[in-house]
Amino acid sequence: MIQIRQFVPTDVPAVTKVVKRSLGETYPPSLYLTVHNLWPEGFIVLEEDGRMIAFAAAVISGPKVARVLMLAVLPEHRRRSFGKKLMSDLYSVSLMRGLDTITLEVRKSNKNAISFYERLGFTVFGEIERFYSNGEGALKLMKVLQS
Numbered sequence: 001m002i003q004i005r006q007f008v009p010t011d012v013p014a015v016t017k018v019v020k021r022s023l024g025e026t027y028p029p030s031l032y033l034t035v036h037n038l039w040p041e042g043f044i045v046l047e048e049d050g051r052m053i054a055f056a057a058a059v060i061s062g063p064k065v066a067r068v069l070m071l072a073v074l075p076e077h078r079r080r081s082f083g084k085k086l087m088s089d090l091y092s093v094s095l096m097r098g099l100d101t102i103t104l105e106v107r108k109s110n111k112n113a114i115s116f117y118e119r120l121g122f123t124v125f126g127e128i129e130r131f132y133s134n135g136e137g138a139l140k141l142m143k144v145l146q147s
Helices: 009-023 029-038 082-096 111-119
Strands: 002-006 043-048 051-062 065-073 101-107 123-128 138-144
Touching: 002 082, 009 029, 009 043, 009 051, 009 065, 029 043, 029 051, 043 082, 051 082, 051 101, 065 082, 082 101, 101 111, 111 138
Parallel strands: 065 101
Antiparallel strands: 002 043, 043 051, 051 065, 101 138, 123 138
8 A cells, every 4th residue: 555644753764775775875864854854744755565665855945946855766666656646745735835836956867867857847947067976967957836
């Protein structure tokens, strides 16, 4: 059974594993707690049969703007619409909060993620050089939400 719920602090170990396996990154546990404290409704996890397999973490970055900091789905669970479900939930909580725009960054080399976000209606509005820990640049994407 699939369940989407808000992140709770005891999820940190599971989120850390999903980030490592999905994004190839390692962040200090305090980062997840900080993101959660900034906007609890914007940090959601997806579980299948009680096991975390995906999550999305966003913060409010402007008067009407939410910024997705991370969207991660375990590799063996991709292409099952879990990312789309998480983004849809983020759209809903954003609109309830009075936000009308979602932004995010994606690795320039991550063609699958770029295609995924384009299918969801995101467009490129800029670039950031040397954005990721390995020095890779990012594309800045944006979507205006329809209420």
